[in-house]
Amino acid sequence: MTRDLKDLSDFVVVARAKGFRDGARASGVSASKLSEAVRRLETQLGVRLLHRTTRSVTLTESGQRLLERLGPALIEVEASLDAVISAGRSLTGTLRLNVPVNAARLILPKILPGFLAANPGIRVEVTAENSVIDVLEAGYDAGIRYDERLEQDMIAVPVGPRTQRFATAASPDYLARHGRPRHPRDLLAHACLSSRFASGALEIWEFERRGEVVKVTPAGPLVVRAGTTIDLAVDAAIAGTGIIYLFEDWLRPHFDSGVLEPLLEQWWQDFSGPLLYYYGNRLVPAPLRALIDFINAQQE
Structure with missing residues (x-):
């Protein structure tokens, strides 16, 4: 049997005020609505909770038992709701x-x-x-x-x-041994350190200059999982294993230190x-x- 928590609360208000009019003044709910709530609750429970006369309202034995157990429970419910609201508003x-x-x-x-x-x-x-x-x-x-x-x-x-770029890079040692690519298609003749997505697809390296877009499917001695093992590819590039394609911000410290050199910079593509x-x-x-x-x- 479902019982409206508001009806239970209205019953407690009336019982404590010992009257519908005093209960209305205490709660801001009209006396008629309080009366309807108590009557609805009595119907659901199948017992009388209040003795009503023209002069007074008193608790029945069942009403007294309900009030004794319900009062502390409602206080706990209100405290719980206040805690949730407070937590929602506080920076915790x-x-x-x-x-x-x-x-x-x-x-x-x-x-x-x-x-x-x-x-x-x-x-x-x-x-x-x-x-x-x-x-x-x-x-x-x-x-x-x-x-x-x-x-x-x-x-x-x-x-x-607001904008980022993918960069290509290789170590000075690699470039001394294999030369420097001048066009993105030159990468097809180089050892590329590529990434594979979770779907199994290889990452396509994309370049753009003055409206010309070039896409390259890299091939080389090392393939890593995109994101999760990319540090391995960076370390391999620094060691001279091949050319890497990665976020410019990720590679920037290595450019600054000189362990990697930027390649094809005029082809680096911007994205949001x-x-x-x-x-x-x-x-x-x-x-x-x-x-x-x-x-x-x-x-x-």
């Missing part, structure tokens, strides 16, 4: 993010330390993977992806650089930067709202 709790490996490597280190320092009550859990998943169904609050992978019902916030995304058809948890506000403030 856990924020779960699902991001691609490159975002965990290049984007989050520039955001999370400052965010966590400003919000000591928030804990962030990050899962890095390149598979496209339903973040809500998988238990995450938000994710980071690129525009072409977002569904229409997502709300997206730019995070990190990453986005923090979440479903817009539900309430935004306080930790996620805090992160969105922090990101927006950084970009102002």
Whole structure:
């Protein structure tokens, strides 16, 4: 048997006030509605809870027993609801993010330390993977992806650089032994360190210059899983094994140190930067709202 919690609460109000009019003044609910609620509850329970006269309202024995057990229970329910509401409004709790490996490597280190320092009550859990998943169904609050992978019902916030580029590079030792490619098609004659997606498809290297787009299917001595084992390919490139194709930001420290040299730079293709995304058809948890506000403030 289902019982409306509001009816139970209205019964407690009337019982404690010892009358419908006094109960109405205490609760802000009309006396007639309180009377209807108690009558509805008595019908559902099949017992009389109140003795009503023109001068007074008193509890029956059943009503007294119900009040004694129901009063503390309702207080606990109200306290639980207050705690949930307070937690939803306060900057505490856990924020779960699902991001691609490159975002965990290049984007989050520039955001999370400052965010966590400003919000000591928030804990962030990050899962890095390149598979496209339903973040809500998988238990995450938000994710980071690129525009072409977002569904229409997502709300997206730019995070990190607005544009990025893929870069090609090789070590000075490799270039001394094999020469420097002058055109993307020259890569077909070189040892390329390629990546394979979770689907099994090899990553296609794409280049563009003055409207001309060239796509190259790389071949070489090493194939790694896109994202998760890309550091192995970077180390192999530094060791002189072959040419690598990767985010410019990932390779930039190695350019600066001189262990890798940029190749075909005039062909590097721009693409839009990453986005923090979440479903817009539900309430935004306080930790996620805090992160969105922090990101927006950084970009102002």
